[in-house]
Amino acid sequence: MRSGLYSLMCFGAVLLACEAPNGARSSLSADMGTPDGAPIGSGPSGGGEGGQGGLPSPGGQGGLPTMGGQGGLPTSGGDGGQAAPGGGVAPEPGPCASRAADPSGYCPATIYEARREIGVGVAVVVQGVVTALKKNAAGEVRNLVIQIGPDQAEYFGPDDSAVWVFLGDGTVPPEALSMLSTTSSIRLAGTTNDFHGQRQLNVVTEVTILGSVAPIVPLPVVAVDVSTEGRRAARLEGVLLSLYDVVVTDVMPPPGEGDRVPTLEFAVTGGLLIDDFFFVIEPTPALGSTFARLDGVLRLGNANMKLEPRDALDVESGAGPSPGPARLSEFGPADTRLDLRTSALPRDAQGTALHLALDRPAPAGGLDLSLVSDLPAQAAIDAQIHIDAGQSTADVTVTSGEIEGPVGLTASLNGLTLRVAVHIGPALPPPPPPGAALVLSEIDYDQDGSDLLEFIELYNPTDAPLSLADQRLELINGSDGMPYASYALFDAGPSLAAGDLLVIGSEAVLQALPAGVLRLPLMGSIQNGAPDGVRIVDAFGALIDGLAYEGPLPGTGEGEPAAGDPGQPVHESIARCLNLADTQDNAADFRVLAATPGLAQTCD
Structure with a gap:
């Protein structure tokens, strides 16, 4: 049950405002309440994902609040599992590390940054245009999608320009959301979250209507490009799209993880699923029937990409002009x-x-x-x-x-x-020969007493420079397999010379490094659970090298997990013997050795 006193006023700790049609400004103030909800199911089929959220934890990097983790696994019955309280792990703030927070302590950011650069659990404030709304049975808005409009100064194309918003665990009163529409330009304060692969904002504490604008025009796409394995799907998730002249190819596609049968979904040309999260197309289209146009928001749900038409205006049945105008x-x-x-x-x-x-x-x-x-x-x-x-x-x-x-x-x-x-x-070094890539060479995540000497070391094992562009180091939480921190390696320099090392470490570690060693500051701490891991990934999230320690971690570790860091008074680490070949097995490649950040480890 949410508690809190709401009163009409033009000031307060959290200000929720909206522009009336005549330009008058009405405001509603709310105190911070207890989260009380989980996402609603995905339309009449009841096949939606589960809840997420969690109460704020103390601490956090750079003064930004650290929020709780996501909730239970998706359920086929609508509302999700109970959210777990936050673990207090400092999130990866990305550009927010050096950016002044607003008076409420939130990092001013763009939707692009919230999706691409800022880690999970960072409190941000963004601006965008509402493209879709979902209400519960009581008529309360529980889900939004906001997108950067072409008229906004920060607009740079459709990729990563939209984000889903869950309102059920926030503190914005329902009446403050009642005036939202698909012409609303809004300011929204919330927390970055990863909900089973979907980047979203939750724990929303402010929604301010800045004004009324023209609705965002859907982006024409080819259906196969935004289907589950489509080449543009990840970057266009959340974006308002248009399909033209598509044919129904499957009226009973296999249900996804957590879906309830019947799903009320169907597939069209290219294998893209058309879902009912906002609107049910009735009657269910027959196999082979055509649509001149289908508009909707792209959503990752139950492990599949789905186009979500918002209402009847998004659906135009029948064959369109042949071959139709190119867009x-x-x-x-x-x-x-x-x-x-x-x-x-x-x-x-x-x-x-x-x-x-x-x-x-x-x-x-x-x-x-x-x-x-x-x-x-x-x-x-x-x-x-x-x-x-x-x-x-x-x-x-x-x-x-x-x-x-x-x-x-x-x-x-x-x-x-x-x-x-x-x-x-400036020119980057030439691409390395096939198979040449960075490797993880050493990690110290646990010392005796306070963990003040934590670091992760990367190594270039080739005889040529390796570009650091579009590569990231991710720190992985073993409880859910998701990153809790991420570092753009290019921030340390454009490339890593042959045989050189790059160290991401605490201030004490970086101060003691040999001159010339590339470095990045460690933001927060390295988890020492059982298991946890670290991995190097490319721009598309493909694994380049990974290390799991104190237990197996699928998607991160290679082969058997490495032995754990004992946390002894002697400064030790888990290290790779750089004079030995990479066997693609963490247990064989890494040993517990004396910690030597910035110096090569060799073994007999």
Whole structure:
């Protein structure tokens, strides 16, 4: 039961405000109450995920509050399991580590940052446009989706531009949410959370309506690209999308983890599931029936990607124009870079070139797309690119100047505009030969008494520099297999020289490192549960190297787990013998040795 006194006023510890149509401002103040709820089920099928939340824990990194972990596993009956209280583990604040908090102690951030750079459990305040709302049986809003609109200053394309919001464990009174709509531009304060793979915001303490704006226009996509294994699915989760001219291919797709049969889902072209979280399409479409258009928000639920139409206006049955107008669907990838003083195709860490894509082949005569650079002197592009008839993609060449930093590029077609940032910087080392990669070389997570000398060490075992771009070190909680801290290795430098080491450690460890060793400050502490682990991953979360200690940890460890750090008075660590081959087995590769951060360990 939530407790708290609510009164109409224009001040208070937490201020919830909304713009009335005539510009008058009404406010509602609320005190902090006890979380009291779990997510509702996913529509009439009752197949939604379970609850999450947890009470705030003391402490936290950099003055930001540390919130509780997520709740129980999904259940097929609607409301989820009871949330566990937070463990007090300091979250990874990312850019919030050096950013001043607002008066309420929340980190001002963008939705992009909340999804890409800020770890779980960080209190943030973001702005966006509401694209979808879900109410419970009492008519109270319990779920929101907010997205960065093209008119917002921080907009840089659709990838990672939206986030799901769970309101059931927050302190915002239901009446303060009653005026929300899909034209509401809002400020929202909540806590970053990972709900069974879905990045979301929960423990919401403020929702302020900043004004009324035009609804966000759905992004046209190809269904297969946003299906469960689709190449764009992870980055577009939460984004408002449009499918055109799709066919029903399965009226009884296999239920996902925790789904209740019947799920009221069906699959369309490309294997994408159409779900009923917001709206039930009735009658259930027959196999082979067509939709000229399906709009909806992409949601990761029960281990599957699903398009969630919001109401009847998102559904247009029947065949559309054949072959239908081509629409601008993609301008990316989102994380491309280009060397200074170069004229070339910017590429991401996987070598994918910057390109434009339509949702279908261009018609006879082709299509001309308009392009604009925010800073032509820093990154120049052609003002127009032609996509030939029958083609659906075109690469985009950029000519860079002598100024480092990100540059915004804009592509437009028939009123739809997409943006992307290209990072201009010094040349990175050439890509390593196949199989060459960083490895974890040493970790000390437990000392006798206070753990003031914790560190993790990485090693370049090759005979050439290895790029640190688009690689992260993740610290993994053994209780749920999820990261509790994450470090962008590029922050230590663009590359790691052959045979060199990189140390992420406490202040005392970093001060004692040999000169020239690359380093990053350890934010918070390293967990020493049974088990826990650390891993190096690429931009898409693929495992590069991993270490599990004090027990097995699927998805992180390699082979059998390494022995635990004994925490003895003698400063010891779990270390790899760098003169021996990597066997892909933690138990064989790591030993308990004297700790030597920044120095190579060799064994007989």
